[in-house]
Structures are given as C-alpha cells and as structure tokens.
Amino acid sequence: MTIRVVLADDHVLMRQGVSQMLNATQDITVVGECDDGVELIAAVLKLSPDVILMDISMPRMSGLVAIDKILSQRSDAKILVLSMHNEVEYIEAMRDAGAKGYILKESSGDSLVDAIKKVAANKTSFPDELTQPASEQCQKHISPLSVLTRREREVFFLVAAGNTSKKIAELLDMSLKTAENHRSNIYKKLNLSSSAELIRMAGKAGLLE
Incomplete structure (x- = not known):
C-alpha cells in the first residue's frame, strides 16, 4: 500500500528535495506540496493524505495553528512535524497539539522515511528525550x-x-x-x-x- 503524503514547507529547495527523495522511495508518494499553512489546510481537505509532513515556521499561518485547524476538521489526521528546532519545548508543544511525530531537518533520509511509515501506521515518532520517564524530563525541562x-x-x-x-x-x-x-x-x-x-x-x- 502506498503512503500518500502532503508536504508543507515555505523553503522551496528544501521542499523540492524532500519531495524528490520521498517520491523515489518505494511505498511513498507526495500528492501535494504547499508553501504555507493556509494552502496546507486546503490540500488536506481536498486530498485526504495518509500523512501530513509539515514545518512549524510558515507564512500566513504558524504550524501550531495549522495543526489545530486540521484536527478540528479531520480528527484522524496523522501529522509529522519536520523542523529545524531541536528545543524540547517545541517538540512538546507539537505533540500536545496533536502531532503524531517530530523529526529534525538534519535527520537522514532513512530516518524520515521510517518516521513517515510509523506515523502512517498510527504510531508515534518523537526524539528519544521524550521517551524518558516523566520524572526525568521534569528534572531537565520546565516548559x-x-x-x-x-x-x-x-x-x-x-x-x-x-x-x-x-x-x-x-x-x-x-x-x-x-x-x-x-x-x-x-x-x-x-x-x-x-x-x-x-x-x-x-x-x-x-x-x-
């Protein structure tokens, strides 16, 4: 079964590179590309993708607001955040907003493909620090x-x-x-x-x- 992905990132070269890489991967195809959060919401409603791969920092509408609007209309939407921000506060905010996963832009292509497949299978995919016991997280980070x-x-x-x-x-x-x-x-x-x-x-x- 092919995983249908809608990709949103306002950096054209980044978006095109990720799209080409994913389209060359077996069982994954990018069915839509978006420049901002407003376009993303329209694409999700029109295309009903299996996975939404999106940046946080986008013009016209931030990623956090876009996630809320998507989930308010498609509660079963599977969202994977692709971001350059490695701060735990960002990751926790996206997870709490309803994202199924979070992966850094510096990650390898294989890691991204693996995260997409996990999210498509309704599993979560977050950085290792968020898998620590809550007590350990609280000792290190207070958001x-x-x-x-x-x-x-x-x-x-x-x-x-x-x-x-x-x-x-x-x-x-x-x-x-x-x-x-x-x-x-x-x-x-x-x-x-x-x-x-x-x-x-x-x-x-x-x-x-």
Whole structure:
C-alpha cells in the first residue's frame, strides 16, 4: 500500500528535495506540496493524505495553528512535524497539539522515511528525550507552556510572533473578546503583564520561531 503524503514547507529547495527523495522511495508518494499553512489546510481537505509532513515556521499561518485547524476538521489526521528546532519545548508543544511525530531537518533520509511509515501506521515518532520517564524530563525541562490549555498555547505563539489581539482573532476564527480573554489568562498563568514580557519569556525558553 502506498503512503500518500502532503508536504508543507515555505523553503522551496528544501521542499523540492524532500519531495524528490520521498517520491523515489518505494511505498511513498507526495500528492501535494504547499508553501504555507493556509494552502496546507486546503490540500488536506481536498486530498485526504495518509500523512501530513509539515514545518512549524510558515507564512500566513504558524504550524501550531495549522495543526489545530486540521484536527478540528479531520480528527484522524496523522501529522509529522519536520523542523529545524531541536528545543524540547517545541517538540512538546507539537505533540500536545496533536502531532503524531517530530523529526529534525538534519535527520537522514532513512530516518524520515521510517518516521513517515510509523506515523502512517498510527504510531508515534518523537526524539528519544521524550521517551524518558516523566520524572526525568521534569528534572531537565520546565516548559512555560505546561500550564496552558491547547488554545492558550496557540495564542501564546501568536502573541510571541507579534500579532495583535485583532489579528489573533482573525487567524483563530474567534471573536476579539475571546482572543483578549485568552491573552489575559495567559498573562495571569505565566505571571506576565505585557506582550513584551511574554516575548522575552518565549525567547529564553527557545520558543521563538
């Protein structure tokens, strides 16, 4: 059975290289390529791929927001994140958002193929550090995102990217009041008073895309 993949990455050379490699692999074919999160959502709904291979940092819509929108319409979607970010906070955020796997762009082609096959088989594929017992993880990493809900994490990333509440409401398809309430709740939970403080926290935690 051939695994049908939709690939999203705004770096054309990277996307074309991955696509060519996967198309040359037995049992995998790329059925769609996208430049950004908006195109990705449309492609997923149209093509119903077996695996969605996507970057985090994309124009028009971040990967985290794209994941939420995809899963809200296709709850069984199997998402594998392909990223240059190796910070545990990023990996945990994508996993908590609903991704089935996470692989670094520096990984080998064989590792990527293996991850795609695992995700297609409804298994998870994350870096080794996330397979450690929770107690060991907590000793090494304390993520500011751990106290936030899934929706609040989406708003957190959009605030960190410099978006206004009005823009966040538009991107997440919510009212301005709801966006402002989420923003206020985030500030309270993280003991912050402004977006500038949130951006500084995100930077120190390695969460800025």
